[in-house]
Amino acid sequence: MSFPQTGVADENATTAPGLVYHLGRAVLMPVVRLVYRPRVLGRSNVPKSGRVILASNHLSFIDSIAIPVVAPRRVQFLAKSSYFDGTGAKGWLSRTFFTSIGAVAVERGAGAAATEALEAGKGILENESAFAIYPEGTRSLDGRLYKGRTGVAWLALSTGAPVVPVGLIGTDELMPVGSTVPKLKRVTVIFGEPLDLSSHGPATSGKARRHATDEIMAAIHALTGQERADAYNEAPPADTMEKIKRAVLRPERV
Known part of the structure; x- marks a missing residue:
């Protein structure tokens, strides 16, 4: 997921889009299409x-702008409240902007924050909306596609929502990690065929969540062709105790 450190979502998470949203879309979309000419497949x-x-997949900060701008309908995602x-x-x-x-604004937190963020995403879906998520959890710094965290499967299996895999190509060149201004690079956004994950089992089953997540990541890989990393995309353990927790306890990543 893209929000492992987030908390409770803003109270406007499931409300209808207001004037700011419509005006922003009306202005932003034509400008982006004129200047950057993104290739969009599978809308x-x-x-x-x-x-x-x-x-x-998640390669750049700009991903959270590229998807909503080119998608054929309103897409919501969680962003830190400081924005x-x-x-x-x-x-x-x-x-x-x-x-x-x-x-949708979310507050930073710890402990049960990831679960609270998932609940916020579930609320958006139950309002019959489109919700965007990055199963890898954070941006890939080396361009590889990392193992997916199972929160995305929990959302799909608990709400019955289909999952549309999305492949982003070139956004890391458009806005590399650490840069503040996008470059004039053309990117490709591919929307894959919807996945019905219900055959994997209920959301309460860890095995069902893992297998459903693996199917999603395989579909994303088919779109992007990225080299796959058989590991989670996470920072190195800070100390020996953290190494022990990861090696022995191996909690399910959400």
């Missing part, structure tokens, strides 16, 4: 209505 694979999960609570002109610009692309 018809995204259901025009009803709940759906867009599960994507929304700034002051002055800079704070207003940030808040307006992220609202315009369908972002």
Whole structure:
């Protein structure tokens, strides 16, 4: 997932899009298409209505802008609350921009924060909306496709939402990690065929969640052709105790 450190979502997570969203889309989409000319394939694979999960690989900060801009319908995703609570002109610009692309504010937290973020995503889906998520959990710094965390499968199996795999190609060149201004690079966004994961079993089954997640990651790989990494994308353990926890306890990644 892309939000392992997030908390409870903003109360506006499931409300209808407002004027800022519609104006932002009306202005942003033509500009992006004119300047960056993204290649978009498979838009018809995204259901025009009803709940759906867009599960994507994650290469750059710009991914969370690319998907909502080119998708054929409103897409919501979770973003840290600091993008929304700034002051002055800079704070207003940030808040307006992220609202315009369908972002929902979440507060940073620890402990049960990942579970709370999943519940926020579930609420968005139960409002018959489209919800975007990165199963890898964070951006890939080496371009490889990492093992998916099972939160995406929990969302799909607990809500019955189909999963549309999304392949992003070139966004790491458009806006490399650490950069603040996008380059003039053309990117490709591919929407794959929807996946019905119900055959794997209930959301309460760890085995069902793992197998469903693996199917999603295989579908993403088929779109991007990235080299696969048989590991989770996470920071190295900070100390010996963390190494022991990962090696012995091996908690299920959400």
